[in-house]
Amino acid sequence: MKWVWLSLKALGLLLLVIAGGLWLAGRRASAGHLHSEIEVKRPAAEVWDWVSEPEKMKQWVSWLVDVRTDDMGHGGVGVKRVLVMRDENNGGQLMEIQGTCTEYTPPNLLRMNLVVPGAFDGTQAYRVTDLGNGSSRLEIDSQFHFGNPFAKLMEPVITPSAQKKMRRDIARLKQLAEESR
């Protein structure tokens, strides 16, 4: 049993070191920051539709099942939008992200504040830049802060996974935009 106790103590120490490392990594300047950009062979106005229209968003943002908006078909600063996500890692439960538009400059800039009370809050900006020759660059820039203390600790693990997911989504947007007429 002596060796079992020694090993358990060593494991406990290792867990403490890992937790300490995660806490330190969580204090980096880029914590909670996501950025992706991609070139799409479509004009800026067409790419703008893919990031602003609810029905088009549901096609490229995976796990987005519904978008409810009160903009009556017109966007603008102050317009509220609810993004309904399905959480496959939580028994398929639906989670609603409350969004409020803070900047709206079609077809170039859409910025929103996003919040799920108790879970996270942050901002997400979609920037579309016309490159000429019928192509444009789409940049998505986000900054999130987690409310749950354990989520805060695990942020150095969560953010890279979120980054990978964002890259997959943006690649899907490119494919859909370029294939559409």
Place this chain on the structure above:
Amino acid sequence: MIAWTVSRWLLAAAAGDEAEFVVGDIEEEWSEIAAERGKWMAKRWLLAQALRSAAPLLGARVRSGEMTGVLIAGVLGSALPLWLCHRLWQFVASQIPFKDGTEREAWQLAVNLMVLCACAALAGLSTRTRSSAAAVAVAVAALASSTLWLIGAQPALYIFLALVAAPATVLAGGHWRRLR
């Protein structure tokens, strides 16, 4: 050779601390039967004895409470760490603002395997004899496969590595303890 090995392992796994005496009796009687009736009959007798003896010996181990210890070691050595890792990655993925699917990254599966092997080694360290290490290894393999099936683990390579590494680490832990 195979009949002999299988029978010995079956008896040793079932009998726990009594394994030395049971296997010794079997060997002594096997020599006598081989001399009286030939090796082929002795092999048949050996297999029959091993198969018929497993249930009563296991029953005796259950009644003595030894199997409880084996089950607990199995749970702590495989089922619990696998389940906790699964819940951890579920939590991480559910914290992603725009969510994600249930597929795990390669590095996450590697962490699962390391945690599994560490816990299985601890379970092996808690055993005193070769036969109890074997029993715990069997329990770890069985519980690991049940847990992996319940959580819908994939891919197949990960499952294969987990089911091989976990009992092997139990045996290694037990062996290291006996060497000390």
Place this chain on the structure above:
Amino acid sequence: MPKGETLGEFEHLVLLAVARLGDDAYGMRVRREISERTGRDAAIGAVYATLERLAGKGLVASSVSEPTPERGGRAKRSFQLTGAGLEALRRTQQDLAAMMRGLKFGEAR
């Protein structure tokens, strides 16, 4: 053995074999003794499980001998009848004799 607790059928056979074998009562010899006298081919596991149960009831005691080459260098656990075991055998014998008294076993119907 507490009053009212009886030996099971196989427990009785194993205890009798231990009584017969004296100092030479260990798993294999008990199994063979039962097999030769009753024609019953018991599994070694059943014999050991029963011996453990009898030891738990205090009817037999055990001792471990040195390893021998015939056993692949393994030790042997021998069993001896205790006073309580002897008393259990006497009581069982009396009970059986009492139940058998006056019975005649004729032709099966």
